[in-house]
Amino acid sequence: MEHGVLQHSLMVVAVLTGLGILFGLILAFANKKMAIEINPLIHVVEDVLPKGQCGACGYAGCMNYAEAVVNNPDVPPNLCTPGKEPVAKLVAELTGKAAAAIEPRIAQVKCAGTHAKAVKANEYDGIQDCMAANLLFGGPKSCKYGCLGLGTCVKACPFGAMTMSEDGLPIIDPEKCTGCAKCETVCPKKVIAMMPIGAHVRVNCNSHDKGAVAKKACSAACIGCTLCVKECPHGAIKMDSNLAVVDAKVCMEKCDNPACLAKCPTKAIRQAVLGIVPGTENIVA
Incomplete structure (x- = not known):
């Protein structure tokens, strides 16, 4: 009886082994036959x-x-x-292709709403992630356009080019930033944008609120007064829903003495100094 069971077991093992070898050979043949040669x-x-x-x-x-x-x-x-x-x-x-010239660019943070300048609407005590905070009433700041300061962009940067300052705003390292725009894609407020390296000025604000509302929420906000627009003789500055927007290319090509800086009452528009907390750039009196 035991001998018969043993014989049966050996037969099962032999059959399974044979099937395994057969399927292995079939797969090997199929892999070789269907393989795609990679250049x-x-x-x-x-x-x-x-x-x-x-x-x-x-x-x-x-x-x-x-x-x-x-x-x-x-x-x-x-x-x-x-x-x-x-x-x-x-x-x-x-x-064997022709490569057009690449314009060097760097990330900029369009917000100077530090802890001292931006008014809080509420206290946020959730996951330290900008996207998560944005889902809860748009975040803790009164300005619903400003940087949330939780470092999602810093974590997303594949080149280690960003750090969070004690003031609650990201700092871009100009030596490490490649302009890949990864940080731009993860920011729920669209506070980060690319600008050409060599840009003369930048607007450290992202708010589209009207002047009085914007100023109440953040002392560094652009209030849409249009003084910078009127002061620029080259037409490099336009207003976009209460926010000043600078055409960096026109500014770089035609302007070597940005008079707009002195006219901004909140100093939202400043010299484009790299590697520092937004809003601490040199101010032209």
């Missing part, structure tokens, strides 16, 4: 990319962009913003 140039291109996986190129990571730029003749070689001009030239040489 080795894709890996070469990927190696020259900065590996930030920031998505600034519009693709889900460096490998995806490498595949696209190698395989698709319509994908330009200069989409890697963090890599700047050197990487664009290398990718262009490797793929």
Whole structure:
């Protein structure tokens, strides 16, 4: 009886082993038959990319962009913003494409609403994340356009180019910022934007409230007075729903003495000094 059971067990094991080997051979054959050969140039291109996986190129990571730029003749070689001009030239040489010039850019924080300047509407004691805070009455600040100061952008930066100041605002490190715009995409208030490196002035405000409301919520707010617009002889400043907006390209090309700075009553528009807390830039009296 025991001998029969043992014999039966060995037969089952042998059958299962045989089936395993058979399926293994089938899968190996199918894998070889259906394998897609990867162009080795894709890996070469990927190696020259900065590996930030920031998505600034519009693709889900460096490998995806490498595949696209190698395989698709319509994908330009200069989409890697963090890599700047050197990487664009290398990718262009490797793929045999022409690379247009890349304008160097850097992140800016369009808010000077520090703890001392911005009025609180409530106390927030939840998850230390800007998106989470924004879901609760738009955050703790009276100004519903301002930086929430919980550092979601800092955590998202793939290059370690951002830190939170004691004043509750992010500081951009100009030496590390690549202009990839990852921080811009995660900010629920759209406080962060890219500006050209070399910009003369910037508006440290994001509020579209009318003057009296904006000033009550934050002493550093743009109040939409239009004095800067009238003072600029080059038409580089426009008003967008109570907020001054500077055309950095026009300003850089035509202006070497920004008179608008002296006219701003709240000093919301300031010299574009990098690497400091917004609102602490030099003020022209």
